[in-house]
Each structure stands twice: as C-alpha cells, then as structure tokens.
Amino acid sequence: MQTERLFDRIDSIQFKGITKKYGTGFAVKDLDLEIQGGELLILIGPSGSGKTTTLRMMNRMIEQDSGSVTINGLDTREVDPVRLRRNMGYVIQNIGLFPHMTIGENIGLVPKLERWDKNRIEERVRELLNFVSLPPEMFMDRYPRQLSGGQQQRVGLARAMAMDPPLFLMDEPFGALDPILRKQLQKEFLKIKNEINRTIVFVTHDIEEALILGDRIAIMDQAKLVQVGPPEELIFNPVNELVADIVDTKRKFKHMDTLNVKDLMSPFDEKYVFDGKINSCDAVEEMTTRDIETAFVFDDDELLGQVTMMDLMKCRVKIQKLADVARPVKTFQPLDSVAFALSELKNSGEYLAIVMNSKHPIGILVSDEVLLKLI
Amino acid sequence: MVILETVLDATWEHIVLVYTTLFVSIIVSIPLAFASLYSKKLEFVVMKFANMVQAVPSFAVVAIMVPFLGIGFTPAVVAIMLRALLPIIKNTYIGLSNVDPALIDYAEGVGLSQWQINRHIRLPNAYPAMFAGIKFAGILANSIAVLTAYIGSGGLGEIIFQGLIGYNTRTLLAGAIPAIILAILIDISFTLLEKKVTPGYMK
Numbered sequence: 013m014q015t016e017r018l019f020d021r022i023d024s025i026q027f028k029g030i031t032k033k034y035g036t037g038f039a040v041k042d043l044d045l046e047i048q049g050g051e052l053l054i055l056i057g058p059s060g061s062g063k064t065t066t067l068r069m070m071n072r073m074i075e076q077d078s079g080s081v082t083i084n085g086l087d088t089r090e091v092d093p094v095r096l097r098r099n100m101g102y103v104i105q106n107i108g109l110f111p112h113m114t115i116g117e118n119i120g121l122v123p124k125l126e127r128w129d130k131n132r133i134e135e136r137v138r139e140l141l142n143f144v145s146l147p148p149e150m151f152m153d154r155y156p157r158q159l160s161g162g163q164q165q166r167v168g169l170a171r172a173m174a175m176d177p178p179l180f181l182m183d184e185p186f187g188a189l190d191p192i193l194r195k196q197l198q199k200e201f202l203k204i205k206n207e208i209n210r211t212i213v214f215v216t217h218d219i220e221e222a223l224i225l226g227d228r229i230a231i232m233d234q235a236k237l238v239q240v241g242p243p244e245e246l247i248f249n250p251v252n253e254l255v256a257d258i259v260d261t262k263r264k265f266k267h268m269d270t271l272n273v274k275d276l277m278s279p280f281d282e283k284y285v286f287d288g289k290i291n292s293c294d295a296v297e298e299m300t301t302r303d304i305e306t307a308f309v310f311d312d313d314e315l316l317g318q319v320t321m322m323d324l325m326k327c328r329v330k331i332q333k334l335a336d337v338a339r340p341v342k343t344f345q346p347l348d349s350v351a352f353a354l355s356e357l358k359n360s361g362e363y364l365a366i367v368m369n370s371k372h373p374i375g376i377l378v379s380d381e382v383l384l385k386l387i
Numbered sequence: 388m389v390i391l392e393t394v395l396d397a398t399w400e401h402i403v404l405v406y407t408t409l410f411v412s413i414i415v416s417i418p419l420a421f422a423s424l425y426s427k428k429l430e431f432v433v434m435k436f437a438n439m440v441q442a443v444p445s446f447a448v449v450a451i452m453v454p455f456l457g458i459g460f461t462p463a464v465v466a467i468m469l470r471a472l473l474p475i476i477k478n479t480y481i482g483l484s485n486v487d488p489a490l491i492d493y494a495e496g497v498g499l500s501q502w503q504i505n506r507h508i509r510l511p512n513a514y515p516a517m518f519a520g521i522k523f524a525g526i527l528a529n530s531i532a533v534l535t536a537y538i539g540s541g542g543l544g545e546i547i548f549q550g551l552i553g554y555n556t557r558t559l560l561a562g563a564i565p566a567i568i569l570a571i572l573i574d575i576s577f578t579l580l581e582k583k584v585t586p587g588y589m590k
Binding site: 015071073093094095096097098100102104106108110111112121122125171172181 | 493494495497498503508511512
C-alpha cells in the first residue's frame with residue numbers, strides 16, 4: 013500500500029468545539045484551538061487535564077464525541093486513520109521502539125510498508141541516523157535494548173522523521189529521562205526543530221521544558237483550555253491563579269546570596285568518571301552502558317575535562333585517547349556562592365559544572381536544576 | 388525378526404503421519420488463536436474444547452474415531468490433531484495476547500493497520516511461546532502416532548505391537564528405538580526452524 017501525502021505543509025490546524033466524554037466525566041470539553049503552521053505548540057497541564065487526549069484526537073487514536081479537527085481545511089474524520097497517521101510523525105514517552113527489530117528495521121518499518129525499495133530504505137535510515145548523531149554503521153544492526161535511554165530517544169525521533177511528515181505529535185518524549193539527560197536532549201531537539209522547521213504539537217507536564225521549547229503554550233486544566241499564548245504573555249498576563257501558578261510568576265530568587273554551591277548541587281556519581289587513557293570508541297560503548305551523555309575525564313586524580321557523547325561521535329579517529337579530546341569544564345568549590353557560580357556558568361555558556369573538594373569531585377551543578385531548587 | 392526395509396517403511400509412514408498432523412494443527416491453530424484475540428466468546432469456546440479433549444486419555448481419543456471415521460490414515464490424523472491442537476493454540480494465544488499494549492498502541496499511532504500489527508508486531512513477539520507449544524505438540528503427536536497403529540494408520544506402532552504380542556524383544560526394539568529417535572529429531576527440527584524465524588534479540 014502506498015499512502016498519498018495528504019499535505020506538504022501545514023497551514024493551520026483547527027479544533028472546533030471538541031468534546032470527549034469518559035463515562036460521566038469530560039476528558040476534553042468545548043475545546044477551540046488553532047495551531048499555526050510551522051509553530052511548536054506546547055500542551056501543558058496537570059495530569060487528567062486532557063492534554064494527551066487532545067493530542068490523540070489529532071491522529072484519531074481517540075475519536076471526539078462532538079466538534080471537529082480540521083487540518084488545512086480537511087476534516088480528519090474524512091480520512092482513513094491509517095493514512096492520516098502516516099502523514100504525521102509520532103513520538104511517545106516510552107519511545108515505543110519495537111524490541112524484536114533492529115534500529116534500522118525500526119526506522120525503516122513504515123517506509124517498508126510503503127513499498128520503498130531496499131536501497132532507498134537503507135539510504136534513508138543512514139541519513140536519519142546521521143541526522144540524530146548516531147553513526148549508522150555502529151547502530152543500524154543493534155537491537156533497542158543495546159542502546160542507552162538517550163540513544164533510544166534519538167532513534168525514536170529519527171523513526172518519526174522517516175516519511176518526512178509535515179506534522180509531528182510528541183507525547184512527553186523526554187518524560188522518562190533523568191534531568192541531566194533531558195536537558196541535553198532538549199538542547200539538541202531545539203537545534204533539530206529549527207533545522208526541520210515543521211509543525212509540532214508537544215505534550216509535557218514540565219513547565220521548564222515548555223518555556224524552553226514552545227513557540228506558544230496552551231495550558232489545560234480539568235478538560236478545558238485555560239490560556240494559550242507565547243511564553244512571555246503567560247508570564248506577564250496570566251488569566252488566572254492557575255496559570256500564574258504553573259508558569260510560576262511568583263518565583264523569587266531571594267535566597268540566592270545566602271546559599272552555597274554545596275546546597276544546590278546534585279551528588280557526584282562515580283558513573284561519570286572516565287580514565288583519560290581509554291580510547292574514544294571504547295568510551296562511547298561504556299557511556300552507552302552507563303546511560304550517560306557527558307563524562308568527566310580524569311588522569312589518576314587530576315581532572316582533565318569533560319567529553320560528551322556528541323563530541324565522541326563526531327571525531328571518529330579510532331586510537332584517540334579521551335585525554336586528547338576532553339574539553340575544559342568549569343569547577344567550583346563547595347563554598348562558592350550560588351550567585352557567583354551561576355554568573356560564571358552563564359558567561360562561559362556552559363550549563364554543567366563539577367564541584368571539587370580540593371581534588372575530589374563531590375557534586376555536579378546543573379544551572380537549570382539550581383534555578384528550580386531556588387523557588 | 389523384522390527386516391530393515393519394513394522398519395524403514397514404517398518409520399517413513401510414521402514421519403508422514405506426525406508431520407502431516409502437525410502441519411494441519413498449525414494451520415488450524417494460528418488463525419483460531421488470532422481470532423480468539425478479537426472475540427472473547429470464541430476464545431472461551433476454543434480453550435474449553437481444547438482443554439476438554441486434552442483431558443480424555445489418548446487411547447480413548449484414538450478409539451473413539453473408529454465409529455465416526457472408520458480406520459486408516461485420516462481418522463489417525465484427526466485423532467492426533469485433537470490432542471496436538473491445545474498446546475499450539477494455547478501457547479500461540481498466550482504469546483499473541485502478552486505483547487506489551489504500549490507497543491500495539493504505538494504501532495497504531497504510526498499508522499499500521501490491524502493486519503500489519505498482527506504480522507509485524509504480534510506474531511514475531513509470540514514466536515518463543517508458539518514454538519514451545521509446537522514442540523510439545525510434536526512430542527505428543529509422535530507418541531500418539533504409535534497408538535494409532537491400532538486403527539490402521541501404519542507406522543512404527545505396528546512393529547511395536549507385533550513385538551509385544553509375540554514377546555519378541557528384537558521386534559519390539561526395532562519399532563521402539565526409531566520412535567525414540569524420531570521424538571528427538573522432531574524437537575531438533577522445530578528448534579532449527581525457530582532459530583531461523585526468531586528475531587536476533589531473543590536468541
């Protein structure tokens with residue numbers, strides 16, 4: 013079966029009077045919302061607010077009881093669901109990679125069902141893996157469980173892009189990752205988003221993520237849309253207490269001067285320590301096993317710097333030692349003030365620093381985590 | 388004393404009987420297992436029937452064929468099949484229904500049709516359970532095929548019964564030993580097939 017493309021680009025998506033009932037309660041009630049072509053719209057709200065239901069009504073995974081969803085003027089109910097879904101990229105929290113298929117087969121599944129020929133599928137898979145910074149020759153034939161969480165998430169994204177859809181639906185794609193990893197993937201995703209320039213509808217419950225990624229944010233509560241607008245509008249003109257609460261307009265950094273780095277750092281974990289003498293290929297394997305994206309390189313007791321998975325993937329010289337590729341990393345003393353540390357981080361453009369007690373690493377400082385804890 | 392040719396002929400008949408039965412059982416079981424996924428009622432009926440047949444002694448199942456189907460190859464196939472169905476249906480059904488619902492949900496989300504979900508997601512994930520069932524059914528079929536010699540199916544049972552009646556140990560062994568070897572070969576043949584179709588991550 014070959015699926016016709018329904019649209020080359022999205023001009024607008026309209027929700028009109030959408031209502032979905034579950035038993036006696038409402039999952040979504042009288043929703044009117046317009047999504048503009050090319051924007052990243054965030055759906056955010058407490059659990060049970062109807063944000064995932066709203067997303068799933070776009071690809072007819074859930075059918076509304078009344079109202080209509082139209083994409084470029086086309087009512088979704090007039091389109092066969094399978095065809096509709098193949099025109100959208102879909103990414104979910106638990107990634108949903110099929111465990112019995114290799115990475116290549118996972119990404120190439122829908123192209124295969126669309127009867128692409130073998131060479132074209134392989135070419136596309138390589139292209140996409142390169143795009144998400146996973147060297148194809150290294151990853152194509154692996155099975156999902158052989159990949160780290162971060163790598164799997166990248167594969168999930170690559171797979172959603174397989175058919176080059178004009179619209180992406182993302183349901184808490186980074187929700188299951190630890191905070192440091194999530195931060196890194198968000199940064200990467202932001203770059204990708206600007207490169208592919210597609211319409212994206214993104215469900216999250218993390219307001220930080222929403223503020224970083226969203227062009228506009230739609231706040232939902234108890235099955236209703238409360239407010240929709242760009243981040244600054246929500247911060248400066250929240251329509252009610254709930255919105256103010258969610259975007260946290262009352263956040264004050266009043267303790268900034270009194271706190272030290274050690275109060276706000278995350279404890280150091282040995283899994284981040286790598287010896288400078290091991291070569292970069294082995295390091296990639298080991299980082300995969302330990303499920304980390306950044307490693308700190310030590311030579312005996314001396315801190316040499318940091319390496320990220322992205323850096324290592326890019327330099328493909330086999331015999332390279334970690335000591336040669338490590339980039340400098342900011343270090344702080346436990347008793348440095350938080351204000352000082354934050355401004356140092358900001359000036360250097362880093363968001364991660366290591367806290368050293370004389371020669372021993374005792375913690376990691378992540379700028380956004382610090383801000384969160386300051387509330 | 389039996390001559391080698393007789394044993395080889397009987398072994399061949401035995402193999403044909405066992406594999407024909409298994410083949411038919413698989414062809415019948417897999418669609419039933421899939422259909423049971425979509426209908427609770429059918430699942431109930433199929434499982435009840437298969438369990439019931441399983442409870443009847445093998446020899447009785449063989450004997451009961453005679454008034455309905457007479458004697459010969461076909462009634463033997465039906466008798467063995469009645470016993471071989473259950474492990475295959477039950478295991479295939481369990482394998483198919485135990486696939487992580489999140490995977491099915493995701494497969495729907497990327498635009499797989501029901502048929503494609505069954506073919507590409509459910510079936511491969513059910514292979515291990517399914518093959519365990521087929522192997523067990525194979526062993527069962529092999530032993531019941533000995534009994535069906537009584538209703539004229541031919542096969543190694545004929546030689547074994549001859550040996551038993553005549554108190555002739557050599558004849559008895561000439562039938563029993565190939566039957567034992569066959570049991571092992573059946574297991575190996577399906578293990579090889581399983582290795583071939585099972586995706587790499589499960590091996």
